Every structure is written in C-alpha cells, then in structure tokens.
Amino acid sequence: MPPSGRRRHRDRDQERNRSSSNNDPQSAPVDPSFDPSELFTLLENTCEACAKIPTPTEGELHTLRPTEIARLRDLLTQTWEAVRSYLSARPSAQRSAAVSHQNESLLTPLHMACKLVDPPADVIQLLIDANPDTLSWQDTNGWLPLHHACYNGASCRVLQILVNGYERGKETQDKRKRTPLHFAFFPRDLPNVGEKRSEGEGNGEGEDGAGNSMPEVVRLLSDSGAAELHDEGGMLPIHYASAYGTTREVLQVLLENYPESLTKKENKGRNPLHLAMVNAHRKYSPTVVEFLLEQAASDIINVYDDDNHLPIHLLAMLSKFPPEKVKERKNAADCLKLYLDFKPQASADFLTAVQTLPEWLRDIAVISDHIQNILNHKIVMRFPTMILILDFFFLIFCIVLFEITTGDTIDYLFTEGTDYNQPPASSAKIALTLVCGAYFLLREVVQIISLVALGNFSAWVWDMGNWLDVSVILLVFFFGSIMLTGEPLISDEAFRSGVAITKGILWMSVISFLKSTQVEFSVFVSGVIYVVQRLSAFLLALGVILLMFAQMFYIVYAETPVCQCGEDHPDASPFPHCSFLDSLLKVYTMLMGEIGNEMRYSTSHVAQFLYVAFAFLVVILLSNVLIAIVTDSYGVIKNERAAMVFWSNRLDFVAEMDAILNITKRLGGGKKGGVPGAPTRVLEGQNGDQFGYDEEEKGYSNRRFRAGWKSIMNLFDPNLYDSYDVNPSSFEFWCYFLVRFAAVVFVIPIWLIIGLCTAGWLWPPQVREYLFQQKRAAISRADMAEQVTTQINELKEEIQSLRMEIQSEMKSDRKEFALVKAEVEAVQAEVIADLLQVKEFMIHLLEMSKDHLGAR
Incomplete structure (x- = not known):
C-alpha cells in the first residue's frame, strides 16, 4: 500500500477509535500507540500463506498431500487462537477499531476471516460483537462477509450467525448482481482442516466438500426471495446449481422457493437443462438432469437457446473427453441416457445433434430405444x-x-x-x-x-x-x-x-x-472389417514368413539344371522357383493348399527340408492360428459392435432425408403441408413414443392403403372360420375361397408391382414397415457378461483407490503419531530436566537452610 493510502487508513481508524471511545464511556481511551491494522494483517498473512499451499480441484482431493493438509490445519489453528487471544486481551474500543479496519479493497477482518477455510463460529461471533456494522459493509466487488463465507464453503452455523446479524445480506447483490445464494453453488473440494468441534458446531457431512449440509444452507439463504434474483447474465441460483451440480434435495429447496425457475432462461436463452448438459461431465450432473426432466420435461427438453441449440447440441459440443477421463465420460453418458429416456422430439435438429456427438456417445445414443423407434418410424x-x-x-x-x-x-x-x-x-x-x-x-x-x-x-x-x-x-x-x-x-x-x-x-x-x-448384413460386413483390423499383426508376420521361404526356395534352385532345362525346352512346364516372383506366388498357393507334386524337391535335401518346414509352420500352425483369431474376433463384433454400426448408418441416412425435406420446405416458402413426409409437429406413437409428425400419416390415401392392406391380410386369418360358421359345403366358404384366390393371384402381386414401379410410393405402409423396419438391438448374454465384467473392474479400481487413500491416511497418521510422540518425549525430557533443576534447587535451599541454622 502506498504511504498516502496508509495515512488515509490510519487517520480513518483513529477517527473510528475516537468515536468508539465517545460512544462507550466505560471503555478506556484508545492507546495512541495502538495499531488497528494488526488484526487485519494477521488474517491477511494467513490468507496469503494458504494461497501458496496447493488446493485441490473438484473431485481431486487426493492431490493434496497429507503434509500439506497438516500444514494448513496448523496454520489455521494458530491463526484462530491468535484472533481469540487478540480480541480477548483488548478493551471494547480497541476491538471495535481493529475489526473496523479496511484496506484499499474495503476488506475488513470479518471479510478476511470468512475467506479462510472453515472459520470457527465463535471467532466469527467475536468479530461481529466487536462491531456488528461490519456485516453490512461491502468490499470493492460489492461482496459482504456473507458472500465470502458462501464462496469459501463456511459452515451452516457460521452462515446462520452472519444472516442473523444482517438479514438483508441474503438479498444483497454484488456489482455483478450475484447474491450469496449464487456463491453457494461454486465448485469446491476443500480438505477437512478445521478445528474439532462438538456436534452441531461443525459443518456436518454434506456435498460441497467442506462438510456443509447444502440443503440447510440453501434453505437458509433462499427463504427471503434470493432464489428469484438473477445476476447480470440473467442466471438464477438454479442456473448455477444446474451448471455446477448439486443434489436433488437442494434442487427441491430451490424449486419450492421459486417454482417457475425450471423454465427460466438466462441472457443466452439457456434454461437449467441446457446448463446441466453443458457441464454433463460433473459428478452431480446426472442427478440434476434427472431431477429437471422429472419435474418439467415437456417444458424444457425441446427448447432452443438463442444460438438455436437444443440441450443435446451443447452436450455434443462440450463432451470431447479422452478415454482416460473415465469418470467424466461416464457422467456425460448417464446424462445422455436420461435425456433420451424422456423422448425428445424427433426433429431434424435433434437428429443432427445426435450425429455430431462424439463416437463414444453416439454409440450409446443409437442403441437407445427412443432413437431406434425414431429411425424405424422415419425410414418407412x-x-x-x-x-x-x-x-x-x-x-x-x-x-x-x-x-x-x-x-x-x-x-x-x-x-x-x-x-x-x-x-x-x-x-x-x-x-x-x-x-x-x-x-x-x-x-x-x-x-x-x-x-x-x-x-x-x-x-x-x-x-x-x-x-x-x-x-x-x-x-x-x-x-x-x-x-x-x-x-x-x-x-x-x-x-x-x-x-x-x-x-x-x-x-x-x-x-x-x-x-x-439390413442389420444381419451389417453384422457380417462389420465382422469382416473388424477381423481384418485384428489380423494386422498376423498378416505382417505371415508376409515376412512367405518372403523368407520364397527367397530360400529361389536361392536353392537359381541357375540349377532344373531351371535351365525349362529354358532349353519352352514346351516343358516351368519350375515354380526359378524367379523370385514365381517363387513368391508358389509359396502363397501352397499356403492356400495347392501343394502340387512334392517329388519336385527330391533333387535337393535342403529343398525337402524347407518344404517340410513350410508345411508345418505355415500350412498347419499358422492356418489354425488364423482360424482361432477369426472365430474370436467375429464373435466379438457380433455381440458388441454390429448394432451400433448399423444404427449409426441408419441415423446418417434418416438425418440426411430430414435435412433434404427441411431444405425443400424452406424453398417452398413454408407452405402448409410442404413435401410429403416433412416433420411438422409431434405425434404419439403406439408405445407413447414421440415422433416428428408427417403429413402422409394424416393423408386420406395413406389411411386407405393401410386399411385396405389390413383387410386383405384379414382374409388369411387362421381363425377366420372360427368367427363364422362356414364349411366346404356352404356357399360362403367358396366365396371366401374365390376372394382369397383373387387376392393371392391378382390383387397382392399387382399392388406390389405398382408400388415397386413407383419406388414404394404406392405401397401400403405395412409393406414398407416389413421391408425396412429392423428389430431394436437387444442386450445379448455376451453384452450382459461384459457389463458385469466392466462393473467388477470399476469396483476393483474403486477398492484400489480406497486402499491407496487408506494407506496414505495411515501413513500420514503414523507420521503425525511419530511427531506427537516426539513432542511428548521432548516435553517429557523438558519436564524431567525442570524437575532435576527443581531438585537441585531444593537441595541447594536445604543446604543453605542447614548452614543458616548451624550458624545460628
């Protein structure tokens, strides 16, 4: 701070001291040598020291070493004891002057105490008692002590003390119009470094990392209308809660205080669901998405923001996590599954968003029931x-x-x-x-x-x-x-x-x-591609072996009479190893099983040995290895990837068709009806699924075609004669027979041919459904087994992580125990030394008293 600034603050503090002395006749006048900034400097130095200690990020508490936690705990404990001693040793006037001191950022000791991790309630109360007015003082950012306490995760009891002292603080907005309730949702993962206090005085176990009971904190801060106040970006507290993640209980409290907040948009047009999907990688994001959709799915799931983005668009744009980010990927995948479970509208924008998902999320999307229902509906x-x-x-x-x-x-x-x-x-x-x-x-x-x-x-x-x-x-x-x-x-x-x-x-x-x-054909083709990819190492090794044998056979027979004989007699059958390329072709055909006349190698013992070695190594051994690899690889693709590949291809085609229809509709000026098949509104499917409504489904001709085909198929109902009393001797029987004959010979073939000639346009809907609808992907036993294996591996990783944490804590506890033991031994040694000195002193006194008595 510049000297002029120090003088201004010193003069202001002295003026406050004089006014405090005048207002408190029982207090002693302030000592002119008293420095009111001493308490503030103490807390400021602690804040600076804490800032130098690495702090953990969200979900990474284990990155803070036990030694750093112990160091932070000791520093805070010493600071709180120093504050208690300072305030208890000062008269009221000096206490008031000390807690009223402000630096150039208008921060007071109460602000600084609330900036530290887990401040004790008794210290906060002492600071408030010294000057209750400081509760309403704002720093240069417009932050009250309550803002700082909420931002740094203070205990619910501390927050209650701050609120009781200044009730209006709950609704006070800083320069960016944020209330303390906004700050309560900032992400934090703070270590437990506070002093050990009795039950009810501490924070209690909770969600925010500092041990707070978040529902209680939010209920405390939002009961006077703070849940309805937005910041400069138009974000309500529920927007913060959705973006940073929280529990269902906290969201329920916010909803009770402001029911309309679920559908409110911030300045970019994003509702709480948009913000939750943007931050889908966070720990509590799946919980937030599930709660929001349960409460108001129909009002928020299909809403666009100002950039014309659905919630799934934001998930697609901001979910680029590498494979090593296992937890982040799992959270994003859970959010996507929950979103699809509530069946968003099957618009062209929605399908485009699914297309733009990262591959690992797109694989999850295309095997969901909702996406497959949409694709089956649209393809026909x-x-x-x-x-x-x-x-x-x-x-x-x-x-x-x-x-x-x-x-x-x-x-x-x-x-x-x-x-x-x-x-x-x-x-x-x-x-x-x-x-x-x-x-x-x-x-x-x-x-x-x-x-x-x-x-x-x-x-x-x-x-x-x-x-x-x-x-x-x-x-x-x-x-x-x-x-x-x-x-x-x-x-x-x-x-x-x-x-x-x-x-x-x-x-x-x-x-x-x-x-x-066809999904069956997709299984086959995907299996072939996957097998070839898995065979890369095998094919490389095989190629090396074939080159080796081809070269060895060529060297053995190069410029030998066998090859020269073929040159002298053009009509004779050429020997297969007289050139390197011919030799390579021959060993390849031998691999395929075309061994030929083995007696051709009888003229050379080396060639015979190479022939036997080739037959064993390549024809017998490698062929069986190839069969094993192909069998295993094809089983993997059949159980895991085939459905994803097929439905991904179908998604691309359907999204392309929707895009073409949208363009055609725009070119047509948006006239009612547009191109047949263009989605215009939502239609409930047979199972309650929502699909894009198409004009053809309400068209008279389409309904007539469906009803007509259904009537024809009813003629072949095996229970037809059970419904009517007919037999071969009755006239009705032969009427039904003639109608069936006409349907099979004339009506059905002609209808199918006409439909084929019109590229399916005049087919009944049932025929299109039969040809192009595919069964939804079911979870096979292999998939279930793999899921179980994956869950077991995840549990193993969690157990291993827990074991490492326990070992680290035990190691830290052993170090602390060793330190305590060393301190106890040191104290014991000091006590013994003091006792020895006392003993010597007592002996000396006894001797002096004896001498004194003897002298008398």
Missing part, C-alpha cells in the same frame, strides 16, 4: 423409402449397363479394323449409364447442401460411404465419356484395368447399401 415414410428404392434401382441399373457397355466398347475400340468414324453401337446404353451417374451426383449435391444448411457439413466429410459414392460418380463419368466419344484416349491396358476397378467399386457400393438396410 414414403420419401425415405422412395430414395432407398431409387438408390438400389439406379445402382443395379448402373452395374448392368456398365457391364454391357464396357464389353461393347472393348470390342469397338480394341478390335483391329474398327472404323472410329462410326459411333459406338451402344451409345444409348452409355447415355443411360451417364444418367445413373447424374442421379448419384444429384443425390450427393442435395445432401451436401442440406447438411451445410444445418451446419453439419463435417458429418458428410467424415462419412466414408460418401467418398465411395464420389468415387463411383467420377469413374462412371470418366469411363462413360471415353465410351461415348468412341476414341481410345488411354491405352488398352489402362482402360481394362480402370473399368475392372470401377466394377469392383460399384459392387462395393451394393455391399454398402445392404449394410445400411
């Missing part, structure tokens, strides 16, 4: 069904046309005597092939535009299926253009190789399509 709507069927039609049509046109083109371009001035014979077929390519190009362009409009273009970039589609489009247009022009722009070999690769990619697209529409 007319527009998505039409796109699926058109994709398949054009893909197969493109493959067939490409096969025909490439064969004709090879005959046209690479046959001697071809007249290149004449157009290719299959120009119309080539043009149709290019039309197929144009369809796929249009699909990709519309998809990109839709995702850009939703702000989720990254989903297109990271989807490998889209790059496969792009490859198909580029290759079809490239080779289609060559075939259409009829000029050999590239070499014969390059054309053949490129066309072969294109056909392979086209068939890979068929596999990708089937993987996205």
Whole structure:
C-alpha cells in the first residue's frame, strides 16, 4: 500500500477509535500507540500463506498431500487462537477499531476471516460483537462477509450467525448482481482442516466438500426471495446449481422457493437443462438432469437457446473427453441416457445433434430405444423409402449397363479394323449409364447442401460411404465419356484395368447399401472389417514368413539344371522357383493348399527340408492360428459392435432425408403441408413414443392403403372360420375361397408391382414397415457378461483407490503419531530436566537452610 493510502487508513481508524471511545464511556481511551491494522494483517498473512499451499480441484482431493493438509490445519489453528487471544486481551474500543479496519479493497477482518477455510463460529461471533456494522459493509466487488463465507464453503452455523446479524445480506447483490445464494453453488473440494468441534458446531457431512449440509444452507439463504434474483447474465441460483451440480434435495429447496425457475432462461436463452448438459461431465450432473426432466420435461427438453441449440447440441459440443477421463465420460453418458429416456422430439435438429456427438456417445445414443423407434418410424415414410428404392434401382441399373457397355466398347475400340468414324453401337446404353451417374451426383449435391444448411457439413466429410459414392460418380463419368466419344484416349491396358476397378467399386457400393438396410448384413460386413483390423499383426508376420521361404526356395534352385532345362525346352512346364516372383506366388498357393507334386524337391535335401518346414509352420500352425483369431474376433463384433454400426448408418441416412425435406420446405416458402413426409409437429406413437409428425400419416390415401392392406391380410386369418360358421359345403366358404384366390393371384402381386414401379410410393405402409423396419438391438448374454465384467473392474479400481487413500491416511497418521510422540518425549525430557533443576534447587535451599541454622 502506498504511504498516502496508509495515512488515509490510519487517520480513518483513529477517527473510528475516537468515536468508539465517545460512544462507550466505560471503555478506556484508545492507546495512541495502538495499531488497528494488526488484526487485519494477521488474517491477511494467513490468507496469503494458504494461497501458496496447493488446493485441490473438484473431485481431486487426493492431490493434496497429507503434509500439506497438516500444514494448513496448523496454520489455521494458530491463526484462530491468535484472533481469540487478540480480541480477548483488548478493551471494547480497541476491538471495535481493529475489526473496523479496511484496506484499499474495503476488506475488513470479518471479510478476511470468512475467506479462510472453515472459520470457527465463535471467532466469527467475536468479530461481529466487536462491531456488528461490519456485516453490512461491502468490499470493492460489492461482496459482504456473507458472500465470502458462501464462496469459501463456511459452515451452516457460521452462515446462520452472519444472516442473523444482517438479514438483508441474503438479498444483497454484488456489482455483478450475484447474491450469496449464487456463491453457494461454486465448485469446491476443500480438505477437512478445521478445528474439532462438538456436534452441531461443525459443518456436518454434506456435498460441497467442506462438510456443509447444502440443503440447510440453501434453505437458509433462499427463504427471503434470493432464489428469484438473477445476476447480470440473467442466471438464477438454479442456473448455477444446474451448471455446477448439486443434489436433488437442494434442487427441491430451490424449486419450492421459486417454482417457475425450471423454465427460466438466462441472457443466452439457456434454461437449467441446457446448463446441466453443458457441464454433463460433473459428478452431480446426472442427478440434476434427472431431477429437471422429472419435474418439467415437456417444458424444457425441446427448447432452443438463442444460438438455436437444443440441450443435446451443447452436450455434443462440450463432451470431447479422452478415454482416460473415465469418470467424466461416464457422467456425460448417464446424462445422455436420461435425456433420451424422456423422448425428445424427433426433429431434424435433434437428429443432427445426435450425429455430431462424439463416437463414444453416439454409440450409446443409437442403441437407445427412443432413437431406434425414431429411425424405424422415419425410414418407412414414403420419401425415405422412395430414395432407398431409387438408390438400389439406379445402382443395379448402373452395374448392368456398365457391364454391357464396357464389353461393347472393348470390342469397338480394341478390335483391329474398327472404323472410329462410326459411333459406338451402344451409345444409348452409355447415355443411360451417364444418367445413373447424374442421379448419384444429384443425390450427393442435395445432401451436401442440406447438411451445410444445418451446419453439419463435417458429418458428410467424415462419412466414408460418401467418398465411395464420389468415387463411383467420377469413374462412371470418366469411363462413360471415353465410351461415348468412341476414341481410345488411354491405352488398352489402362482402360481394362480402370473399368475392372470401377466394377469392383460399384459392387462395393451394393455391399454398402445392404449394410445400411439390413442389420444381419451389417453384422457380417462389420465382422469382416473388424477381423481384418485384428489380423494386422498376423498378416505382417505371415508376409515376412512367405518372403523368407520364397527367397530360400529361389536361392536353392537359381541357375540349377532344373531351371535351365525349362529354358532349353519352352514346351516343358516351368519350375515354380526359378524367379523370385514365381517363387513368391508358389509359396502363397501352397499356403492356400495347392501343394502340387512334392517329388519336385527330391533333387535337393535342403529343398525337402524347407518344404517340410513350410508345411508345418505355415500350412498347419499358422492356418489354425488364423482360424482361432477369426472365430474370436467375429464373435466379438457380433455381440458388441454390429448394432451400433448399423444404427449409426441408419441415423446418417434418416438425418440426411430430414435435412433434404427441411431444405425443400424452406424453398417452398413454408407452405402448409410442404413435401410429403416433412416433420411438422409431434405425434404419439403406439408405445407413447414421440415422433416428428408427417403429413402422409394424416393423408386420406395413406389411411386407405393401410386399411385396405389390413383387410386383405384379414382374409388369411387362421381363425377366420372360427368367427363364422362356414364349411366346404356352404356357399360362403367358396366365396371366401374365390376372394382369397383373387387376392393371392391378382390383387397382392399387382399392388406390389405398382408400388415397386413407383419406388414404394404406392405401397401400403405395412409393406414398407416389413421391408425396412429392423428389430431394436437387444442386450445379448455376451453384452450382459461384459457389463458385469466392466462393473467388477470399476469396483476393483474403486477398492484400489480406497486402499491407496487408506494407506496414505495411515501413513500420514503414523507420521503425525511419530511427531506427537516426539513432542511428548521432548516435553517429557523438558519436564524431567525442570524437575532435576527443581531438585537441585531444593537441595541447594536445604543446604543453605542447614548452614543458616548451624550458624545460628
């Protein structure tokens, strides 16, 4: 502090001393040498010393070493004893002057005491008794002592004393309009360093890390309207509680004091659920999310903030936790499960948000009942069904046309005597092939535009299926253009190789399509991919072994008569190891089981040994290892990952369809009805599930198709004759028979063919549901076993952590015991030394008294 500042504070303190002496005639005048800042300096130095000791962060109390806790405890104990001694040894005037001292930040000793960890209630009471007015004094930030006490987790008894002394403090707002109730929810994980006090005087066991009973604290601070006061950001205390996490009991207290707070928004348009999902990684966030949704799910779960974000958007943006953050990931996953359990609306924004979730959260989302119900419902709507069927039609049509046109083109371009001035014979077929390519190009362009409009273009970039589609489009247009022009722009070999690769990619697209529409096929394809990934080390080792044997066989037979004989007689069968590439090809075929004539190695004992070694090591041993790896890996993917992969692919497709419908609706000016299938409001499903409402479900034709198909299927009800008294001899029986015959031979086939020709648009809803709805993923025994194993491992980790904490505490206790023992021994030694001195002194006195008596 500058000298001028010290003079101002000293003059102000002296003036307060004089006024205190005048107001208290029984008190002695203040000693001019008395320094009123001594008490403040004592507390300030303690605060500075505590600040130098590392303090734990939320959930990391174990990072504070026992020695640091002991040091902090000793420092605070000495400070509180010094404060008690200081106040008890001073007259009232000096006590008042001391507690009234303020530094340049307008902090008093009461402010400083409330800034320390777990201040004793008796010390706070002594400071207040010395000058009760300090309870209402605010520092430069507008903080009362009550603000500091709430921020630093003071005990409920201390808070009660501060409130009793200044009731209006509960509603006092600082410069940022925050009340003490706002500060009560700041995260803290404070060590137990306070003095040992009797029951009722301490903090009591609670949630906030300092031992506070949070429900009591919140009830104390919110009973006079503080729960309805917001800060400068528009945040109520319940917003703070939701963001930082707390218990159900605390939230219930806030709700009782301000029931409307659950739906209130802060200045960014975020309600308490938004803030809880932003902080989903915190310990109590799942508890907060569950409470909020139980109380007002319909009012808060589908609400957008000012940035047009749903609560799940915020979870997706702020849940980028690495695998080592196990607790944070578990908390975020629990919040997501609770959110989905309350069935948010299936809007395009919601599906986009699910797409943008990190992979580990997206896997959890896609196997939830709500998401699978949504995807099953949306996939069988007319527009998505039409796109699926058109994709398949054009893909197969493109493959067939490409096969025909490439064969004709090879005959046209690479046959001697071809007249290149004449157009290719299959120009119309080539043009149709290019039309197929144009369809796929249009699909990709519309998809990109839709995702850009939703702000989720990254989903297109990271989807490998889209790059496969792009490859198909580029290759079809490239080779289609060559075939259409009829000029050999590239070499014969390059054309053949490129066309072969294109056909392979086209068939890979068929596999990708089937993987996205049938869960069983997804299991197979995912299993193959997973197995290949697991075989990387095996394939590397196998490649090294094949190269080794190929090289050894080649060296054994290089420039031998066996190879030279083949050169002299071109018609003779060449020996398979006369060149390195031939040798490598031969050992590979031997691996596949094509051993051939083993007598070919009879001319060389080394070759015979290599043959036997190869047969044992590669054909017998490695083949069985390969079978074991494949079996184990396929079982893993079948039980764990297949459903996640399938439903993730279906989510991408459905989200893409919703995005296209949204764009089409915007381009249509938002007219009522829009594109058939576009979601406009919420519809309750058969099981109470909420889905995006679509116009086709209320359309007359769709209801008629559903009812008509149901009537046809009722004709084949096995209990039909039980309902009506008919038999083969009755006229009604033959009427039913003729109607059934007509339905099977004419009505059903014609209806299905017409629906197929219209890409599923005229199919009854039941047919679309039969083809494209998939069973929801069920938990298999393997999954249950893995969950049990995971829980057991988590318990083991918790037990190990608890054991380490106990060992650390025992070690700390042993050190403290050793210190206490050493102190006791030191005191004992001092006492013995003092007793010896007393003994010597007494002996000396006795001798002196004897001498004195003898002299008399």
